[in-house]
Amino acid sequence: MAIRIFVTGGTFDKEYNELTGALAFKDTHLPEMLRLGRCRIEVSVRTLMMIDSLDMTDAHRAMIVEQCREAAEPRLLVTHGTDTMVETAAALAKALPPSAGKTIVLTGAMIPYAFGSSDGLFNLGSALSFAQVLPPGVYLAMNGRCFEWDRVRKNKETGVFEAM
Amino acid sequence: MAIRIFVTGGTFDKEYNELTGALAFKDTHLPEMLRLGRCRIEVSVRTLMMIDSLDMTDAHRAMIVEQCREAAEPRLLVTHGTDTMVETAAALAKALPPSAGKTIVLTGAMIPYAFGSSDGLFNLGSALSFAQVLPPGVYLAMNGRCFEWDRVRKNKETGVFEAM
Amino acid sequence: MAIRIFVTGGTFDKEYNELTGALAFKDTHLPEMLRLGRCRIEVSVRTLMMIDSLDMTDAHRAMIVEQCREAAEPRLLVTHGTDTMVETAAALAKALPPSAGKTIVLTGAMIPYAFGSSDGLFNLGSALSFAQVLPPGVYLAMNGRCFEWDRVRKNKETGVFEAM
Amino acid sequence: MAIRIFVTGGTFDKEYNELTGALAFKDTHLPEMLRLGRCRIEVSVRTLMMIDSLDMTDAHRAMIVEQCREAAEPRLLVTHGTDTMVETAAALAKALPPSAGKTIVLTGAMIPYAFGSSDGLFNLGSALSFAQVLPPGVYLAMNGRCFEWDRVRKNKETGVFEAM
Numbered sequence: 151m152a153i154r155i156f157v158t159g160g161t162f163d164k165e166y167n168e169l170t171g172a173l174a175f176k177d178t179h180l181p182e183m184l185r186l187g188r189c190r191i192e193v194s195v196r197t198l199m200m201i202d203s204l205d206m207t208d209a210h211r212a213m214i215v216e217q218c219r220e221a222a223e224p225r226l227l228v229t230h231g232t233d234t235m236v237e238t239a240a241a242l243a244k245a246l247p248p249s250a251g252k253t254i255v256l257t258g259a260m261i262p263y264a265f266g267s268s269d270g271l272f273n274l275g276s277a278l279s280f281a282q283v284l285p286p287g288v289y290l291a292m293n294g295r296c297f298e299w300d301r302v303r304k305n306k307e308t309g310v311f312e313a314m
Numbered sequence: 315m316a317i318r319i320f321v322t323g324g325t326f327d328k329e330y331n332e333l334t335g336a337l338a339f340k341d342t343h344l345p346e347m348l349r350l351g352r353c354r355i356e357v358s359v360r361t362l363m364m365i366d367s368l369d370m371t372d373a374h375r376a377m378i379v380e381q382c383r384e385a386a387e388p389r390l391l392v393t394h395g396t397d398t399m400v401e402t403a404a405a406l407a408k409a410l411p412p413s414a415g416k417t418i419v420l421t422g423a424m425i426p427y428a429f430g431s432s433d434g435l436f437n438l439g440s441a442l443s444f445a446q447v448l449p450p451g452v453y454l455a456m457n458g459r460c461f462e463w464d465r466v467r468k469n470k471e472t473g474v475f476e477a478m
Numbered sequence: 479m480a481i482r483i484f485v486t487g488g489t490f491d492k493e494y495n496e497l498t499g500a501l502a503f504k505d506t507h508l509p510e511m512l513r514l515g516r517c518r519i520e521v522s523v524r525t526l527m528m529i530d531s532l533d534m535t536d537a538h539r540a541m542i543v544e545q546c547r548e549a550a551e552p553r554l555l556v557t558h559g560t561d562t563m564v565e566t567a568a569a570l571a572k573a574l575p576p577s578a579g580k581t582i583v584l585t586g587a588m589i590p591y592a593f594g595s596s597d598g599l600f601n602l603g604s605a606l607s608f609a610q611v612l613p614p615g616v617y618l619a620m621n622g623r624c625f626e627w628d629r630v631r632k633n634k635e636t637g638v639f640e641a642m
Numbered sequence: 643m644a645i646r647i648f649v650t651g652g653t654f655d656k657e658y659n660e661l662t663g664a665l666a667f668k669d670t671h672l673p674e675m676l677r678l679g680r681c682r683i684e685v686s687v688r689t690l691m692m693i694d695s696l697d698m699t700d701a702h703r704a705m706i707v708e709q710c711r712e713a714a715e716p717r718l719l720v721t722h723g724t725d726t727m728v729e730t731a732a733a734l735a736k737a738l739p740p741s742a743g744k745t746i747v748l749t750g751a752m753i754p755y756a757f758g759s760s761d762g763l764f765n766l767g768s769a770l771s772f773a774q775v776l777p778p779g780v781y782l783a784m785n786g787r788c789f790e791w792d793r794v795r796k797n798k799e800t801g802v803f804e805a806m
Contacts, residue, residue, distance in 0.1 A: 161496075166501075166593055168588040169637050171501075173494075183436070186431055186433060187440075188436075189457060190459060191457075191458045262494060264593060264595070266593060266594035267350055268350075271439070272350065272352075272436070273351070274436060274439065275439030275440035276439035278458050279439070282459075292352075293352050294351060294354060294439065295355055296443065296446070296447075307497075310352070310354060325660075325663060335653060337664075366663070428757060428758065429757040429758060514759055515764030515765070516752055516801075516802070517764070517786035518787060518802055518803075519786045588680055595678055596678075600678065603765060603769075604679075604767035605771075606786050607767070607771035607788065608771050610787075611772065611775050612775065621680050622679060622681035637680075
């Protein structure tokens, strides 16, 4: 079973720039994470953008929607910053209803993978698994759980995704 | 959704004993891993044994089967050494056919979690996700994939679990 | 041999705040780092401030000087951000010439210790060692080397401390 | 200042072989550790052997002594298993008294560097620093301290090196 992974940035891929002392994006860590997880699913990774999800515009979302629509694979994973993950999920759900035949799972991380104690590897294993078995639809995989796109919100006080 | 996790040891929980210079078991790392993954599934963790799966006897397997049978939760995760994971899965499948109503997922790791570069966190995220959505049956979750208990073998040359 | 360690913050102790997505200071990691290094030198750690060294004022430096002057131990370590480490070293050297009988070593890190790939542990081992054997004076320990306070500059392009 | 580093194996360089489930040696991690520490000392690393120090014979020690004698650099670091580090130090001290003009520092680790929580990086920073400033002689650098070769023993109960 082949899964297409679209990378958009987010905390997942943030790094520490030692010359400026600030957080920044370079290349995605997805291939390294898949190697570490000894993942043997057939995946193809494509980086669409490398941005903080607070900087994501309608144009960015339109591009993500377009890429998901055009992907040959019926099962898709989108890595995304957690702050606006729900908004992007909604944009995807509106453009690609279940009848479109695509299972799209969005995931992210609260701590950058490049830091020692990230939740990213756990979330990646979780999201890839949900993406393999769930019926067409748009989902968020965070905190070991899977939510339908219109039944979830991020609690900004706790950083936890909650059903609603 | 509540999931019961049974810990049996395996590479997952091996540690380096700095006084003897050998690998050894102490306590399970499962709670720490669930914390790191910011897991919010309702889980209860119970350590059944702490052994290398090459040392697992029929008596050990009978105990695992009994614990799975008696667990109130219909969804179960068993951490297990990779070398004999398939044998334990077969023992579980014989005692608990799908009609028993239990979804049981076995998982493990190729590298101890206590070492920096483990696949354990990825596998844990993956196994917990499969355990939430798959129908009753016995499964192995490794390498990002999920196998039915009688359709998988570990390739001893590559360390990879393969469909058969 | 007893060594006093004064903590002032800097990259050494920066953490990732998962609720805000920004870098921030909480508690120092020095005790954890000393434990990891199995350090058996008699040290006492005191946190003077927790700031980015770009935010360090003359008042902050006066406080560091005063604390070093008053410390009973003749051998001192100061953890410090790298951007203005040289300025603080100069302030210390002016107030505490070799005749004051104090060996003061400043060190820091280019990558936060809380991130997986920090140089902090290496620098701490290095700085503590120089502090034990060098004669009274003010020194910077970075990149495995030790510099007298007035013979060093940080190359902002490369992030490397160089003799001059 | 140039330092020659001789690698002999020991816990420092032990790895987990995921196919056999046992500890084993492959290549040394020294170059990676020096990179991580942003070390800018001029060093040249040579692997003499890759063995557990409990397996070290008189022939191995004779080879280490010979290599140290022939090295052009007057400052040398030897990475070594902790169990027999004191014996090798004694062999070096007998063959290369202070009049030979060599400063030789032995160091090692209680936890393999490849595991997340190693003391190796701390010890490497410490040993390289002592090697730069101590007068000719043979020393052990462990636990943040430096011992003359004939004034130290490893406490097998605690794993700590103690003065005697």
